[in-house]
Amino acid sequence: MHKALIVYYSRSGNTKKMAEAIAESIKKENIEVSVQDVKEVSAEQLPAYDAIIMGSPTYYGTMAAELKKLLDDSVVFHGKLEGKIGAAFASSANIGGGNETTILDIINAMLIHGMIVQGDPRGDHYGAVSISAPDERALQQCRRMGSRIAALIKKVSK
Amino acid sequence: MHKALIVYYSRSGNTKKMAEAIAESIKKENIEVSVQDVKEVSAEQLPAYDAIIMGSPTYYGTMAAELKKLLDDSVVFHGKLEGKIGAAFASSANIGGGNETTILDIINAMLIHGMIVQGDPRGDHYGAVSISAPDERALQQCRRMGSRIAALIKKVSK
Amino acid sequence: MHKALIVYYSRSGNTKKMAEAIAESIKKENIEVSVQDVKEVSAEQLPAYDAIIMGSPTYYGTMAAELKKLLDDSVVFHGKLEGKIGAAFASSANIGGGNETTILDIINAMLIHGMIVQGDPRGDHYGAVSISAPDERALQQCRRMGSRIAALIKKVSK
Amino acid sequence: MHKALIVYYSRSGNTKKMAEAIAESIKKENIEVSVQDVKEVSAEQLPAYDAIIMGSPTYYGTMAAELKKLLDDSVVFHGKLEGKIGAAFASSANIGGGNETTILDIINAMLIHGMIVQGDPRGDHYGAVSISAPDERALQQCRRMGSRIAALIKKVSK
Numbered sequence: 001m002h003k004a005l006i007v008y009y010s011r012s013g014n015t016k017k018m019a020e021a022i023a024e025s026i027k028k029e030n031i032e033v034s035v036q037d038v039k040e041v042s043a044e045q046l047p048a049y050d051a052i053i054m055g056s057p058t059y060y061g062t063m064a065a066e067l068k069k070l071l072d073d074s075v076v077f078h079g080k081l082e083g084k085i086g087a088a089f090a091s092s093a094n095i096g097g098g099n100e101t102t103i104l105d106i107i108n109a110m111l112i113h114g115m116i117v118q119g120d121p122r123g124d125h126y127g128a129v130s131i132s133a134p135d136e137r138a139l140q141q142c143r144r145m146g147s148r149i150a151a152l153i154k155k156v157s158k
Numbered sequence: 159m160h161k162a163l164i165v166y167y168s169r170s171g172n173t174k175k176m177a178e179a180i181a182e183s184i185k186k187e188n189i190e191v192s193v194q195d196v197k198e199v200s201a202e203q204l205p206a207y208d209a210i211i212m213g214s215p216t217y218y219g220t221m222a223a224e225l226k227k228l229l230d231d232s233v234v235f236h237g238k239l240e241g242k243i244g245a246a247f248a249s250s251a252n253i254g255g256g257n258e259t260t261i262l263d264i265i266n267a268m269l270i271h272g273m274i275v276q277g278d279p280r281g282d283h284y285g286a287v288s289i290s291a292p293d294e295r296a297l298q299q300c301r302r303m304g305s306r307i308a309a310l311i312k313k314v315s316k
Numbered sequence: 317m318h319k320a321l322i323v324y325y326s327r328s329g330n331t332k333k334m335a336e337a338i339a340e341s342i343k344k345e346n347i348e349v350s351v352q353d354v355k356e357v358s359a360e361q362l363p364a365y366d367a368i369i370m371g372s373p374t375y376y377g378t379m380a381a382e383l384k385k386l387l388d389d390s391v392v393f394h395g396k397l398e399g400k401i402g403a404a405f406a407s408s409a410n411i412g413g414g415n416e417t418t419i420l421d422i423i424n425a426m427l428i429h430g431m432i433v434q435g436d437p438r439g440d441h442y443g444a445v446s447i448s449a450p451d452e453r454a455l456q457q458c459r460r461m462g463s464r465i466a467a468l469i470k471k472v473s474k
Numbered sequence: 475m476h477k478a479l480i481v482y483y484s485r486s487g488n489t490k491k492m493a494e495a496i497a498e499s500i501k502k503e504n505i506e507v508s509v510q511d512v513k514e515v516s517a518e519q520l521p522a523y524d525a526i527i528m529g530s531p532t533y534y535g536t537m538a539a540e541l542k543k544l545l546d547d548s549v550v551f552h553g554k555l556e557g558k559i560g561a562a563f564a565s566s567a568n569i570g571g572g573n574e575t576t577i578l579d580i581i582n583a584m585l586i587h588g589m590i591v592q593g594d595p596r597g598d599h600y601g602a603v604s605i606s607a608p609d610e611r612a613l614q615q616c617r618r619m620g621s622r623i624a625a626l627i628k629k630v631s632k
Contacts, residue, residue, distance in 0.1 A: 060583035061283070062536060065543035071534045079437045083471075095289065096282030096299070100258040101582055104424070108575055109534035111423075111435025111442055116468070119427025121395045124254030125219070126427055131253065141254070152432070155399075156472060218387045219424035220378060227381035237595045241629075259424055262582070266417055267376035269581075269593025269600055274626070277585025279553045284585055310590070313557075313630060377599070411605065412598030412615070416574040440570030441535070447569065457570070 002031045002153050003048065004085075008055035009038045009064040014091040014133050015055045021139045022053060022089065022128070025146030031153060038066045043073035050157040051085035051149055052115070054106050058092035062105045071109045079114065085156060086110030086117050087149050089142065091130040099129040118152050120145070160189045160311050161206065162243075166213035167196045167222040172249040172291050173213045179297045180211060180247065180286070183304030189311060196224045201231035208315040209243035209307055210273070212264050216250035220263045229267050237272065243314060244268030244275050245307050247300065249288040257287040276310050278303070318347045318469050319364065320401075324371035325354045325380040330407040330449050331371045337455045338369060338405065338444070341462030347469060354382045359389035366473040367401035367465055368431070370422050374408035378421045387425050395430065401472060402426030402433050403465050405458065407446040415445040434468050436461070476505045476627050477522065478559075482529035483512045483538040488565040488607050489529045495613045496527060496563065496602070499620030505627055512540045517547035524631040525559035525623055526589070528580045532566035536579045545583050553588065559630060560584030560591050561623050563602040563616065573603040592626050594619070 006023050010016035016037075023033045034049075046052055056063040074081070088106035092099045103126045107117050119125050128145045130138035164181050168174035174195075181191045192207075204210055214221040232239070246264035250257045261284045265275050277283050286303045288296035322339050326332035332353075339349045350365075362368055372379040390397070404422035408415045419442045423433050435441050444461045446454035478500050484490035490511075497507045508523075520526055530537040548555070562580035566573045577600045581591050593599050602619045604612035 059542075059549070060545045060586050062542065062579050062582065065539050065546045068533075068536065068542045069539035072539045075533070082437050083434075094282065095253060095295075096257060096261075096284060096287035098258065098283060098582070098586065099254060100256065101262070101579070103254075104259070104420070105536050105575070105579055107427075108420070108442070108536065108572070111433070112437065112534050112572065114435055114437035116432060116434045117427070118399075118432045119424075119430055121398050121428065121430035124252065125256060126254060126424070129254035137253075217384075217391070218428050220384070220421050223381050223385035223388045226375075226378070226384045229376045230381045233375070240595050241592075256424070256428065259421070262578070263378050263417070263421055265585075266378065266414070266578070266593075266600070269591070270376050270414065270595065272593055272595035274590060274592045275585070276557075276590045277582075277588055279556050279586065279588035284582070410598065411569060411611075412573060412577075412600060412603035414574065414599060415570060416572065417578070419570075420575070440568065441572060442570060445570035453569075 002050045002157055004031055004033045004051040004053065005049040006033060006035045006053045007038050007041050009066045014130060015057050017134050018089050018091060018128060018130055018142045019055050021142035022146040025143040026150045029147065029150035031150050038070055041070060043070055046074055047077055047080040051153050053087045053149060055089045056102055058090055058098040058102045061098035061101045063102055082114030084115050085149060085152050086115035087127055089128040089145065093132060095131055100126055103127040116156055120148060160208045160315055162189055162191045162209040162211065163207040164191060164193045164211045165196050165199050167224045172288060173215050175292050176247050176249060176286060176288055176300045177213050179300035180304040183301040184308045187305060187308035189308050196228055199228060201228055204232055205235055205238040209311050211245045211307065213247040214260055216248055216256040216260045219256035219259045221260055240272035242273050243307060243310050244273035245285055247286040247303065251290060253289055258284055261285040274314055278306060318366045318473055320347055320349045320367040320369065321365040322349060322351045322369045323354050323357050325382045330446060331373050333450050334405050334407060334444060334446055334458045335371050337458035338462040341459040342466045345463065345466035347466050354386055357386060359386055362390055363393055363396040367469050369403045369465065371405045372418055374406055374414040374418045377414035377417045379418055398430030400431050401465060401468050402431035403443055405444040405461065409448060411447055416442055419443040432472055436464060476524045476631055478505055478507045478525040478527065479523040480507060480509045480527045481512050481515050483540045488604060489531050491608050492563050492565060492602060492604055492616045493529050495616035496620040499617040500624045503621065503624035505624050512544055515544060517544055520548055521551055521554040525627050527561045527623065529563045530576055532564050532572040532576045535572035535575045537576055556588035558589050559623060559626050560589035561601055563619065565604040567606060569605055574600055577601040590630055594622060
């Protein structure tokens, strides 16, 4: 059975809600999903998953330091995430507030790990974004993102 | 008298409306503003201004080819924009649709020209963004951006 | 038989040489490769390929206007590149000269098309880069990139 | 007297050497410079400076978590860095290894603080970069960056 990890940092609960919406739609595709607060995840756990999805609030245009630390710690097994699926999502206070740069910084890190990333031609292109608390639009983007990730896992991970 | 150029590409009229709102609030500060469609601007005109502000719709995550061509053409006087003020704004169809990457790509080009750029700690941080037609929120961001640019011109350009 | 397109813009010939090195190593994996100057490619041709690889010199931190125009033109069949493989490479005059931003801007556009992108944990992470004329290091990165793309095509495209 | 802070994270000493080269050329312009390891800096100290220059090794395409934490902590005085000068530099193991994205992520954070940033039309455009230990080319870029920052401080900070 394929396994996906969603790891998030969330102070207000907004990013956590997004994580849960993504998880819900991945599960529907019969993929095991673990949703974890970044504080409970150690880098050593990452290689056990077929897909890693990271979510962050937008702090100064990029991911929270806690998520960056998880990435920095992952250097000890650099190369072991190669060929795995990666995806990212973000919440922010404002529309032009850094959501996209946050997501793309996580995606850059995933590319450096040799991971495989796919965009979306219809929905939030780089990954789901929410302005403040996720409204129905944002949750729909999260669910859409979840099913797309599930399809990609099935296509790529044997 | 200080002079600012706002150059935009606009098919739907959305980006043009943003340009006009920015221009209006720069003018209030007694700075001469020229608002031009990119088709009417040649690169040779750029060095005549104290500030250059570029606006684009979001086409595949970055500026329209027409604006990129203006930048490519500007290589003939590379170095002559050094120390001038730069700023960018963008419109897009979706919230997570590439507004920020469009603005930052223009800002990168301005940095490569040696231009001076300032962000905004309260409003749209990198530059004003509009989702589809500019609503009151977006127009207010444009006006705010205009007065901030005017203040920066007065501070930096002697 | 799988088909890949390498489309480049090259004034000095540097980016063209990179294109040829990538093509050479893709061909070794029995994948048909077409190497084309952007001036000879129309957007309508893109959906015929399993993988699209774009190469550009670094002009003001991003791709040449000619490549941007090809992307802008591709909007007429938006959605038809979904699930295809994408990759990018760049040449620049200086080390800190915008190679990475050029590659990532192309990758962003590919994500917006719904394409699939993979990074490299060992070589040039986002895509092959060359400082001025490609030296042996740069050509080796191009060949490495070609074989990785070939492997990804075989994995993803049925 | 104007005051600049250079704050860096350095494990190998490469980024530290760059910091010292930048500091040296700022000092020549009669500006007081403090060069500090990020571990010794608390966010509360930042508003005391006219310019803040941050340097990082390239960890997964962006700044080290330690520097990100300093930025995250700075939210408590958000708005107080407005109008100050910002600049960034980076070292990395490879040429296409994330130097530019590291620098631009720091610059994005500075823009979100409302800081003023200037690029360089001749040298490393976004900020000085070093591939592994800084060679003479990299050190020259650092010194050049230092004198440009000094000139900008004198122009902008009254």
